[in-house]
Amino acid sequence: MIEERYGQARRRLPPWAADALIGAGVTLIVSVVISAGQGGRQGPDAIAHLWAVGLGALMLVRRRHPVAVLAVTALGLFAYYAAGHPAVGLAVPVAAALFSAAEFGRLVHAVVTATVVIAVSLSFRLAEGDDFSFVVGYELAGHILLMAAAIALGDSLRSRRNAQAGARRIAELTAQRYRQEAGARLHAERLAIARDLHDSIGHTTSVISLHADVARESLGRDESQTRAALDLIKSTTTRTMGELRRTVALLRTPDEDARSVVSLSSVDTLRENAAAAGIEIDIEMRVTAELPATVDASAFRIVQEAVTNIVKHSRGTRARITALDDGAVLRLSVVDDGPGRVRDSGPDHGIGSGDGHGDGDGDGDSHGVGPGHGIAGMRERAETLGGTLTAGRESAGFAVRAVLPLERTP
Missing domain, CATH: 3.30.565.10 (Histidine kinase-like ATPase, C-terminal domain)
Structure with missing residues (x-):
């Protein structure tokens, strides 16, 4: 039943509209986190919010260039933190890009990118003197779980889509076989x-x-x-x-x-x-x-x-x-x-x-x-x-x- 409803929703909603909604969601969520003004050397200025809009805009090309979207998102996150903007965490900004890469069959790229982002973030934060037990013992588990959930959701959606395509193909082949058998029976009767x-x-x-x-x-x-x-x-x-x-x-x-x-x-x-x-x-x-x-x-x-x-x-x-x-x-x-x-x-x-x-x-x-x-x-x-x-x-x-x-x- 869930798959039928999802399939009906996909038929009603064109792909570009779905990508636009995902992009708007990414922009909204990241902008809300930026507005909290936690950490960083600068406040939540226009540049920070423009960066959030850029993350959302990347979702418009996620189907054609999932690996490029993943790479730009990770590098943009590094550049954002290097500029001293307010903290937005690790998993929230890259979750949509990880989901998109896994959804379109780039599972290895998604896992590697998540690992690199976590490793670079830990290295810089520990080098800057952040508390080890807070960074590793408190924040790390949440980041890993959220990234893993995004990757798993994308891969699950891809698998379900492939299963549905396979079922449709089987149905088409079955219908074709029935047509051939009916034609053979008609020929035999003639x-x-x-x-x-x-x-x-x-x-x-x-x-x-x-x-x-x-x-x-x-x-x-x-x-x-x-x-x-x-x-x-x-x-x-x-x-x-x-x-x-x-x-x-x-x-x-x-x-x-x-x-x-x-x-x-x-x-x-x-x-x-x-x-x-x-x-x-x-x-x-x-x-x-x-x-x-x-x-x-x-x-x-x-x-x-x-x-x-x-x-x-x-x-x-x-x-x-x-x-x-x-x-x-x-x-x-x-x-x-x-x-x-x-x-x-x-x-x-x-x-x-x-x-x-x-x-x-x-x-x-x-x-x-x-x-x-x-x-x-x-x-x-x-x-x-x-x-x-x-x-x-x-x-x-x-x-x-x-x-x-x-x-x-x-």
Whole structure:
């Protein structure tokens, strides 16, 4: 509370005004002591009071030249006494200069100056015949204590000011770290949304494009096939719109405990679209417990993207999806049984065309007609969870394999 009030007072009072007040105080106190007219060969004349004003004026430059103010004050005190003016003691005239030097980090200079002033004063007074017991036993302790108090107060104020500056710096660094973390979280959320849109919309548009071609080719020749293709397009778009609505609802009302809008348990929905493209999919699910939401959603998106690759690029007729939970990791694999082929099924949505399942970024053995993000997106999903993903040609066909760590809470 005291530090807060002191900080508020400093903010209200400019530095030059504070120095002017200190200088006025020094002038007033020294002038009052001079007016007492104790000792000295001369009375409290104008020169003595002018000296007091000079001591006060030095406080106006104490921040920029603390050592010079200290030296001028000590030498001025010697000159004052040498001229025979009334006694003003030792500590009172130099207390403000000692305080200022200690406040601005000149602690050694302050201690040395105080020692020199005391030593010179004792030497001259004892040489002039002043009583030893009075000078040393009575006055010396008071001078030392007052000088030490001025130095200690200045050093304490400096230490407190440094502590406050350090606290402000820590607060600034903490705020900066929070801003960076918030930016990183926002970036991660944007990447997650981008991956979800890529996987969901890319899969849907691939299926729609494929079956739109089927409907176009069978139009006027096979009405039942045309109707089946259009029905599949409708069901696919309806399902995707529902998924998008759930995604938007979660974005509008985020809940950390909410389950993802997609789940590995929905992998059967991919079988229908693949079957319509002439690819039969076998599914083996050996997941013994509920998966963490992030792992569950990422696993489904990886499988979905891999199936989309197969539908668009594989020459095979069968594929196998395997999900195995061994308690520590979830192992996924999507393997087809044929070499790659090129299908003219509309715009590319992350998978390049060519002799494999490559996405144009160097994965697989694609010749890549354009850059894509399919396999790269799957790999990003796995690596975000601390897992791994590989994609490439094997003896039986093209395989996507992922290992996702599980972090279940007991």
